Amino acid sequence: VQKATRQHTKEQNRILVLRTIFDRQNMSRAEIARITHLTRTTVSDIVSELIKEGLVREIGLGSSIGGKSPILLSLIDDSRCILSLDLAYNRFSGAVVNLRGQIKEYTTIPINDTNGEEALKVAYEILDQLIKSSKQTLVGIGIGAPGLINTQNGYIINAVNLDWQNLPLGSILTERYHLPVYVLNDCQAAAMGELIYGMQDQTVDNLIVIRAGHGIGAGIIINRKLFQGDNSGAGEIGHVVYMREGGLPCRCGNFGCLETLASVRAVLQRAQLMSETTFSEKSTPITLENLEQAFFAGDNAIRQIVLEAGRYLGMAVANLVGAYNIHHIIFTGEMTRFGEPWLDAIRETMGQYALPKLVQDTIVQIGRLGDKDVMLGASALMASSYQLLFTKN
């Protein structure tokens, strides 16, 4: 419980007006006053400020209901933009994203075997390039990266692929670019992205997004906010063990983690093993594209491997259903290319492993942002924090 002050109220009202214009386009001042329960004078004052700051503009006249036709207002979608980075295991991508999650600029650089200081330089390169080519007002940097990340202080606690440990990425970038920086786990970023830009139903408050790609992890949304747990590790389901006896070694040091059973790496590894066993010689490396083709061509062995991966994900989902009882569960990441058959394996196993009363209301789907989930999510966290985004400069 905090003491309410006049200044606090003023800021609250500003955010309230902005949010109203943001959520519903083409609003008159009178409509805003009606919806927000603020006085017309207060609304007019705030709107004047917002127009002066270039955040809102008048876009014409609405239909009259008796008197003068009202002037309609709209948010200027490009008035503020966010620099967004997706530090994936095989390539770094960057984008300039506007207030509606539209990508205005985009660039990507492969980073095979690049790590440590060198990887950091690739991130600089992308940001420098985007800043140079962007004409928009940039208000912050959002980053989605693999591994354990402390969002509060912007530290990468541990990102194995990049060989980053206790790297203060947030403050390094703030110092270099003089912008606020949010650093997020990639799965948690994907969750924010799907929540803000992917979900058709914007009344959904709670959401679980499971990212099944090179690694596996989940992002948890509670009351439209990212829930990170006590040390930013909420949703780290990829390293829960699902096959203790006979499980394969995982990069985390353990055996039989979900990642060794259901990730892109896991299915590629199994397909490779099978192919080598079948032809009793070293075969050329199998790619995910090969696997996808074989899967949809009806190759039985490949279908087994992929659907088995789905079944392990179904067990993980069953555990999340029991833990969270959150109805909306969305999958993103490269495994989603196996589509509905794979999803059905997940759903079926979830049904077998969790309480029927909880399962019946649970909807498991594939996300709508494709491979831009992390990118858009990294900017979405900032966009959802209206206070930061719309602070007077």
Add this chain to the structure above:
Amino acid sequence: VQKATRQHTKEQNRILVLRTIFDRQNMSRAEIARITHLTRTTVSDIVSELIKEGLVREIGLGSSIGGKSPILLSLIDDSRCILSLDLAYNRFSGAVVNLRGQIKEYTTIPINDTNGEEALKVAYEILDQLIKSSKQTLVGIGIGAPGLINTQNGYIINAVNLDWQNLPLGSILTERYHLPVYVLNDCQAAAMGELIYGMQDQTVDNLIVIRAGHGIGAGIIINRKLFQGDNSGAGEIGHVVYMREGGLPCRCGNFGCLETLASVRAVLQRAQLMSETTFSEKSTPITLENLEQAFFAGDNAIRQIVLEAGRYLGMAVANLVGAYNIHHIIFTGEMTRFGEPWLDAIRETMGQYALPKLVQDTIVQIGRLGDKDVMLGASALMASSYQLLFTKN
């Protein structure tokens, strides 16, 4: 974002003052003003009201720091009390609980084979008796019951033991007793109890309480509030399947749920089976007391059974660690009588099944409320909702 009003501010300030007096005893008006950043006049006005309403009293003079000795204020712990019910599988208990979680009256009735309408009558009997004997001002009824419960509308969705389905217990009791009623799942109640009255460290915001008794379930606390998920089922981990092949049938209709592997029922069933196999005849029913004795006497077979139950709980904990990354995990319920050896089996298995980086900060302990966990929890939810408790009448 809500519009801030003057009335809202006034109520906020009242709660703020009450909370300050509640959290730290023996405070002067000046100290309250300093801590809350409210003016002395505002504090004085509010305190006068609270004294008139019998919530706060003056308890003497504090030490002076120069001028007049300040008058110290204290909350009157018994000024408001809550009726609390624990509807356990074998007995219903009721208590009158004060603002500090002290039990002022207590009564319990066994309910073996009592269910449906009859069970409801036992609840009435307990409440009638407590109301009759209590001298306190009763401000609400808190209930902890097994099964799926919708706390929002007070419905018991499904309580198998009691044969209650879609029972509007909240409104039935409100109508009968003219008091606000909170109905909670027993494990969720236990979580509130341990949070408010059990934890020594009151700065802990997030907490998982796992109740392992006749059934198994968890209560999840996020930001000091009960998190229930989309349909009150968050923490329903007892019916996640951990042994699909060869699992025993569960009352939920499934096979190999955690409850069939790690609950009191599960260990009793296994001990009974073993004893029948060993002596190849029907033996007398084994009780939990028998089991406890044998366990601490070092009976190897019984230790195996109990520690095996602990290991399955450890797997469940590993999943919760991955899902929530909440550092404080507390066990309550009758299985806790197996103490540290059982807890060590849980901890060890958690360590094997979850990410080491997350495990290292996770503390697994036994709760401090004993068999009063649900009872105190049912009242704690109400006590933590200051608005309700301290509303002007």
